[in-house]
Structures are given as structure tokens and as C-alpha cells.
Amino acid sequence: MKLKFILIPLIIIAIAVYSSVYVVDETEQVIVTQFGRAIGSPKAEPGLYFKLPMIQQTNYFPKNLLEWDGDPGQIPTLDKTFIWVDTFARWKIVNPLIFFETVNNVTGAMARLDDIIDSAVRNFITSYPLIETVRKTNRKLDTFEVGISDLLDTRYLGEVTLGRQKITKGILEQSQPKLDDFGIQLVDVKLKRINYVEEVQKSVYARMIAERKQIAEKFRSEGQGEARKIEGNRDKELKRISSEAYRAAQEIKGKADAEAALIYAKAYNKDPEFYTFLKSLDLYRNAMDKQSALILSTDSDLLRFFKSYEEKAVMPTMD
Template sequence: KDKKYIWVDTTARWKIKDPLKFFQSVYDERGGQARLDDIIDAAVRDVVTAHNLIEIVRSSNRLIEQISSLQEGKEFIEEGALEEVKVGRDKMRERIINIAKQILPQYGIELIDVRIKRVNYVEEVRKKVYERMIAERKRAAERYRSEGRGIRAEIEGRTEKELKVILSEAYKKAQEIKGEADAKATQIYADAYSKDPQFFSFLKTLDTYKDSIDKNTTIILDTNSDYFKYLKKIKSSPQSP
């Protein structure tokens, strides 16, 4: 019905109901089998062409019901990848049996059962079907990759934002600690200066010496310079004879 060319392989169980009619019409088992094949093939063709392909592939909508709760399943259903079954394989098989049963008694044959063994596309259509399946899988894969890239970008953006917040808070905390330390050091210096200004001046001068003078330093100073007043009080160590 949906213009898809397929090949249906069936098998049947039958028995001779009226030996006289059977002998007069088909003569022997080989003739009976040939006539049965013709009748069943015609019945299969009439029933199958009256329905869409999905009807002979599945017997129920259980597959749709099982995956409808999954996100991927919902997308497949919305895109038409999973069609809803209205008749189903079992009912189509029953219709094939009923059609054949109306014809076979005139040949002395009783049809017991018909089974559909396999349904497949004809060779020229099969390649197109495979290409469509591959294209659908690629499309689904690309959708997953796109969603993954979006999630990755979201995570990276959130991580970068959190990192900036952490660094900002750390810098703020460091500045607070540094400010407290500087204030405490200033207070210590102020207390030391208030207790002994001369000693405090001496310590500060020593710090200046430490920062600006090493063994390779040459300094030219006025003897009246405040910077020199502590140096000139240092006595040179006696040289060894």
C-alpha cells in the first residue's frame, strides 16, 4: 500500500481432506503443493498490498509503548521512525488463511495453518533502505554530539564563572589579610617608636643598610649625613699581623 516492494516468505501446513477431489484436481502431492503455493501466494499478495509495510512487520504497538517513556523514543515517534500498527501481522496472517480456506476445499485440501517466515526488501530497494537507516543514525549521532557540545559549553561557562568568583574572593581575602598585617606592623612600629625613638631610628637605619649595602657596594657620603652616623661608630676589626 505504501509502495514499498518486499519479498514475503511463507510456509503452510495442510492435509488431504477429500482424496477423490484431490486426485481428480491435482493428481498427486506435487500438484497439490503447486496449487497450494499459487493460492497462498495470491492471498498473501492481496492482503499485503492492502496494508502498509509496518503492519506485516509488527503485530502490536508494544515497542512504541515500551520506549515512549524514553527521550530518544519520543523523538523517533515524532519523526515517524516508529509507525503505529493498526492491523498487525497476526491479523493479516488470519486473513490470508481465511482467503485460502475458501478456495482449497474444491481441491480436496484442508489448510491447517500459514506462517510468515521472513519479510525482506527486494534487492534494488534494500540498498536505499540501508542508506536511509545509516542517514538516520548519523542524524541521531550528530544530534547527540550537538547536545554534548552544548552541555560542555554550559559546564565550561559555569566553571569559568565559578573560578572567577573564587579568584575574586581569594584576592579580596588576601588583600584583607595584607591590610591587617600592614596595620599591625604599623602599630608595632608606632609602639616601638613611642617607647624609644632613638632605638627605633637605629633599627630602621639598619634595615636600610641591609637593603642597600652588600660587600660589593661603594658609598660616598658626607660625614655629617644621618645615613653615616651609625657607620662611623663601627670600629674596624684589627687586622692579623
């Protein structure tokens, strides 16, 4: 019985001591409240701390960087181009006491960030042309596409005077003074993604298709012109080769005919009678056959050799 009376107070004391001790981690900072009101200074250094049990409460807040990811929204640029803008930011709690008294927790802070950062993003996007949000310098694009350069030269894309990097910096600078009242420091703001709205996408894609068709038609016309040029050169070369070959053939044929005539002339001069006889035989062979009929006089030159043959056959031989 005595042991029971001793244990109960010890347990109560142990619970009181346990509830009066709290630990602050390296990534945390603590505000101690009493009946809902903050008391003392924030505990930002890691270590072991004490508070009144049951009366005082500890409120933990992260000390490291926190992520804010905004909802994508449709925003018109200064040149009336509607785009979808997706933004994200990094922030941290630099004054946990003010943070606790104003937004109370991270969820409340996110709602404030939504309002402030989204408003700043909309203000800057609508104040500048699209090219300012997309690019940061006037550096020549290092992309290359055959045939597209001629089209780009005819369309003015505008000059970058501010640039994307300075726009995001302006969004941060415009948002930060409003966040100071909540004990929040905005570390960085970035445009995660920019895209055309669906209606603008269709017109952009249609223009890109038309440009590619124009490039393809240009290549086709150039190819057809080059093909006609090659075909013309081919026909010209064929005619040149044919004419040269015909001339060479005629020269060879002429020389051959001249040599043949010379041979015939020499042969004819050696024995004109025999030559005449051979030519007559050729004529008989070609002109006289079973289906041919000739009516000639007896004194025709064509039958001269037949008549001479008959005369020799009739004449008696002399021994």
C-alpha cells in the same frame, strides 16, 4: 508327487488371500481402484479390509496434517514497497476420492497449492500498505531507543486498519473454495518471513545510519553545551574563591601591617634615638658594600652617627 500337487494350490491360495487383505493405519485413508477407476467408498477407519487380488489396487493417502512451504517471492505493496514474502501453510485431505480423481497424489496437490496460495498471497499483499502486512494492531511499540522518539514523531507510519492476522485469514478464505474441488482443506496460512528486497534494504539502512548520526550529533552538541556550562561554572567558582582568598589575605596583611606599625611605633616612642640608630645600620648594610662609592658632605645626616662616634672617641675620659 501327491504332496507337490497339494502344496502348489495351497501356496496359490495363500498368495491370493495375502494379496486380498490390506490394513488401514490410524494416519491413513485408502481408495480402492479397479483397472484405474475408484470403486466403493474411501476407507478412513483403521482396521483390516479385503479386496479382489490382482484386480483391485489400494491407494494410500495421509490423513494427518501436511506441510506446504512456499517459495519466497518478491511482491510490491500498495505503497510501492517491494518486499520478499515467505509463506507456509498446513493442509489435509478431507475427501480422498475427489483428491484421487483430481490431483491423484500429494505431489500433484503441492503443485495446486503453489498456484492457489501464492496467487492469494500476492493479491492481498499488493492490495494493502506495508504496515498492514507487518503489524496487526495500532498498539504502541514497546521497543525503546534513546533519542529515536523525536525522529519517529516527525515521520508518519500510517494506521493499521486490517492487520497481518486478518490478511492471513483472508488468504485462507480466498484459497479454500478453490481447494474444495480437490478434496483439500486448508487448515492455516502464515507469513513466515517478510523482508525488504536488496535495493530497498540499502535505502533503509542508509536512512537508519543517517538517523543514528543525527541522534549522535544531537547528543554530542548537548554534551558540548553541558561541558561549556560546567566549565563556565567552574571558572566562575574559581574566580569567586580567588577573590575571596585575595580579600582575606589583604585583610590579614592589613591587620599584620597595622600591628607591626603599632609595635614599631611603641618601640620608637620608647627610645627614638635607638630606633633611628638601628634603621641607620640597616641602611648602611644595604647601601654600603665593597662595590659602592658614596660622596657625602661632612654635615650629612647619614654620617651623623659616625661623627658622634668620632667625637666620643676623641674626647678624653674623665676619671
